[in-house]
Amino acid sequence: MRSDVPAYELQEPRNLADALDRMAREPGGWKAFAGGTDLMVLLEAGKLPHRKFLSIWKLPELRGITITPAHVTLNALTTYSEIRRHEMLAREFPLLCRAAAETGSIATQNRGTLGGNIANASPAADSPPALFVYDAELELVCASGARWVPYHGFWKGYKKIAKGEDELIRGIRMPRDKGFTKQFYRKVGTRRAQAISKVCFAGVARVDAGRIADVRIALGSVAPTVFRATETEKILRDEKPALATLRAAQETLAREIAPIDDIRSTARYRLRVAQNLLAEFCESLAS
Ligand SMILES: Cc1cc2nc3c(=O)[nH]c(=O)nc-3n(C[C@H](O)[C@H](O)[C@H](O)COP(=O)(O)OP(=O)(O)OC[C@H]3O[C@@H](n4cnc5c(N)ncnc54)[C@H](O)[C@@H]3O)c2cc1C
Structure with missing residues (x-):
């Protein structure tokens, strides 16, 4: 059900100091309204409980x-x-x-x-x-x-x-300049555009003389928060991107993530896709 728009208040602070001052005087009273792309969806669906917003969109600071x-x-x-x-x-x-x-x-x-x-x-x-x-x-x-x-x-x-x-x-x-030689990003959704992720994978690595000298991996949509897969990174670090290393890393990743069944996908599918994306990332390190 749509929200009752007049029940909401949207004010424009004069500048950043004014916005922060209002928020300090009434903690929890005012919330930021930036581009509104998340907030307007909630408003439209009648699911925006907070009522008072400060539009920060025009603040040059x-x-x-x-x-x-x-x-x-x-x-x-x-x-x-x-x-x-x-x-x-x-x-x-x-x-x-x-x-x-x-x-x-x-x-x-x-x-x-x-x-x-x-x-x-x-x-x-x-x-x-x-x-x-x-x-x-x-x-x-x-x-x-x-x-x-x-x-x-x-x-x-x-x-x-x-x-x-x-x-x-x-x-x-x-x-800047962390010396990564490989960078990899894949978002898997229902479509290529306008889709919320079922799994999102980002990885960077420095490969030195065929070994993974440094690696960082983060995933979205497979746990209550986006997170760094630090245990999986440990398995890969200082190793060659070989099949045995990949298998061990995939097993560790399965223990690190906590995917759920929801409207967009199943836990099983998300696990499989996360492991496949890890494989794609590791393959990119070998080339
Ligand atoms: C059709 C559609 C498709 C979308 N697709 C994607 C997608 O594919 N991937 C994706 O990640 N997101 C997607 N989104 C979500 C959305 O666009 C993003 O999350 C966007 O970055 C939110 O920014 P905003 O400025 O619009 O936030 P707003 O809606 O203005 O605010 C969102 C929240 O952040 C708070 N906030 C905003 N700015 C600040 C600040 N500077 N300091 C403190 N709090 C602040 C607000 O109080 C509110 O709680 C989509 C949204 C729509 C409507």
């Missing part, structure tokens, strides 16, 4: 991409379209660009933001696996200051994140 020799920082309102078009991101962080290109439709990509995707905390979201393997950090701001936190420790459980009620995500920072 939350826009822009900054590059330094050590990092790239995407401010929270960076849209998928901006990510897709960004030359340096395409060169150095191709998995994030792939995730952006496979998120929803062009309309969703023009309006949906990276900060909104992170704050919405869906285990089926497409950019978090890429951000996990790139070791992203998040900048959280409130009226009294700012803090940086590692993204991997920020996710506390199904749709739960370690963000205070008075805090906004301001930026997402990724370190």
Whole structure:
């Protein structure tokens, strides 16, 4: 059933300080409204319990991409379209660009933001696996200051994140030049476009003289949160990407993930696909 729109309040703060000040004065009272692509779906379905929103869409302090020799920082309102078009991101962080290109439709990509995707905390979201393997950090701001936190420790459980009620995500920072020689991303959904993931897999590795010197793997849609498959990584690290190593890694991955049956897929299918994607990733390391 549709929501009763007049029951909702949407205000535009003058600037970021004004937004944070209002959130500090009434903790839990105001929530951010960025591109609205998640919130409007809930509103339309009559499933948006929160009533008071601050539109942050026009705040310049939350826009822009900054590059330094050590990092790239995407401010929270960076849209998928901006990510897709960004030359340096395409060169150095191709998995994030792939995730952006496979998120929803062009309309969703023009309006949906990276900060909104992170704050919405869906285990089926497409950019978090890429951000996990790139070791992203998040900048959280409130009226009294700012803090940086590692993204991997920020996710506390199904749709739960370690963000205070008075805090906004301001930026997402990724370190540059990790020397990865292989980067791999696959989203498996019902269709190639406009589909929510059944399984999403991101992997990066440094292969040195035929051995996997460093590797990071993250998956979405196979656990209550997106997560790094650190036990599987351990099996692969310092090994050659040979069949025996792959088999051991696939067994470990089966123990690490916790897929469920739901409207989009079955646990069995998700397990099989996750293992197949691991195999594809390992094959790419051998070539
Ligand atoms: C048709 C359609 C297709 C989609 N397909 C995909 C898909 O394929 N893959 C995928 O991952 N997602 C998909 N989505 C989901 C959605 O587009 C993304 O999650 C998007 O990134 C959300 O960003 P937003 O700015 O629209 O967030 P909003 O809807 O504005 O907000 C979402 C949540 O984040 C909070 N929030 C937003 N910004 C901040 C901030 N800076 N600080 C703190 N909290 C904040 C809001 O309070 C709210 O709780 C789709 C959505 C639609 C409608």
